[in-house]
Amino acid sequence: MSLPAPPAAPSPPPPQTRSGLWQRLRGAPRRTLLINIGLALLVIIILVFALMTAFAPRENPNPVRTVAVTRGTVTASVTASGNSESSLATPVSFVTNGVLKTVDVKPGDVVTTGQVLATIDPASAQTTLDTALAQLANAQAALAQAQAGPTDIKRQQDALAVTQAQQSVDAANDTLSTARKQKDLDQTSTNTAIKNAQAKLDTDTRAQNALVNTAEQNLRSCQQAPPTTTPTTASAGVASTGSSPTSNDCTSQKNALTNARNTRTSTLQADQQAITTAKQNQKNTLLNDQKAIDSAEAQVTSAESNVKSAQLSQQANLHPQTPEQIAQARANVDSAQVSVDSAQRGVNETTLVAPQDGKVLSVANKVGEVTTGGSSLGSSGTTSGGSANAAANTAATSSGTGFIVIANPSQLAVTANIAEADAAKVQLGQAARITFPATSATATGTVTQITPQSTVSNNVVQYPVQVSLATAPPGIGVGNTASLSITTGTKSGVLVAPTSAITSTGNRHTVVVRRGDQDVTVPVEIGIVGDTTTEIVGGVNEGDQLVLPTVATSTNNGFPRGGGGGGGGG
Helix, strand or coil, rough: CCCCCCCCCCCCCCCCHHHHHHHHHHHCCHHHHHHHHHHHHHHHHHHHHHHHHHHHHCCCCCCCCCCEEEEEEEEEEEEEEEEEEEECCEEEECCEEEEEEEEEECCEEECCCCCCCEEEEEHHHHHHHHHHHHHHHHHHHHHHHHCCCCCCHHHHHHHHHHHHHHHHHHHHHHHHHHHHHHHHHHHHHCCCCCHHHHHHHHHHHHHHHHHHHHHHHHHHHHHHHHCCCECCCCEEEECCCCCCEECCCHHHHHHHHHHHHHHHHHHHHHHHHHHHHHHHHHHHHHHHHHHHHHHHHHHHHHHHHHHHHHHHHHHHHCCCCCCCHHHHHHHHHHHHHHHHHHHHHHCCCEECCCCCCEEEEECCCCCEEEECCCCCCCCCCCHHHHHHHHHHHHHHCCCCCCCCCEEECEEEEEEEEEEEHHHHHCCCCCCCEECCCCCCCCEEEEEEEECCCEECCCCCCEEEEEEECCCCCCCCCCCCCCEEEEEEEEEEEEEEEEEHHEEEEEEEEEEEEEEEEEEEEEEEEEEEEEECCCEEECCCCCCEEEEEECCCCCCCCCCCHHHHHHCCCC
């Protein structure tokens, strides 16, 4: 029996040709067609960018930088800031002692050269001048008499000279009497002060001893008293009649005795010091009084000598003078004129004048007080311009103080606190550059003072350093903020390398030298370290290429780079 034939397989669909795909695209909606085309273009662009990025030549993002060792100049400096102040403060004082009659200035006043600052009582100086003038008149009269011969007028002049000389004696005796009376008054007043101080010591000794004795008695009484008792606590509601002893520690009495003894010691020490001070004051006062007496006695002796001289001249003028006697008379006139000039200076010196333009910083005394002359430099009276300038210049270098201190605003300095490590590099005479930030003005100067006494600020030891300006810029005065740059060292014609090329660890310094294709670490010796460059003393040669530290940078513009790093493969 024959089997039935299998059913025929279905025929495959006809292959889709390019024209069929295009037909389908053409048959699609227009909007879908545009979207498909855009996506295809975007895929193509991404593929192209990826291929360009992957096969593009790669640059080192951190190129190695080198610099050659050269010869040049290295300058090291120290910087700080401070405020401008006057560097020329002139102390001025009277030449002689005296009682202040007027004080015409006060701190803060602006004065000019020659302006009157103060005066002292001129009575004594005026008396000396009057005496010298009288002596000059006598000498001139004697010369005229010698030249003209004896006349009635000359005889009258001789008599007048004797009278005037006697008046000078009387005036000198009055001055001497006044000086002696003053010494007696001072002797009495200082003795009284000493007695009062001694009496206070005696009174305080008795009083303080009594207080100590009382405290000691109280302590003994406490220590000798029987111990106190306290009742025994009752139990179960039953009263107890017993007691327990309590010791006396007498703490308050002991403290009272200690306080009494301490008070006695401090009080008696203060009283003893008051006695010592009173005695020293008496010694100083009586010494000054004796000096005044000695001076007055010298004036009396001189005046009496003048009387004798006038009397002798009166007798001599009764006879004709020889040429030699006339020459001597002329010399006497010259000598008397010198005495008058000296006495006139003494009168002038009772007026204190400013030796320079400036501002008054301080005034030491008030009207009625005694000022001591000669304690500091200064200019007074009608001192010539040259002398005033010399005094001012000398005073500018003096650290002393005077009756009045005047600052010159045209001579400025800046004082700044410099850290200990930097201050060790600063020396007198070093050049500095000063900048005033408020006006951008600049000036040059030199280091003129290094204070050896340090200060501590925020646990940093600092030393005050003063830089004096060569010339103050216009508009700059006392109190302006300033920045200093002090040149502490400079060398020229030395090997120089950037400071950034040197690696320092303690006292060891190294550089990286490029030799061919290799970088070699080389130890070096350094000298002056400047702001940006450093002196190389040894280890490398001129022309050697030093490798500078690499600074990391990004060159990918935010896109990841394809492949490995610059030094490796895939």
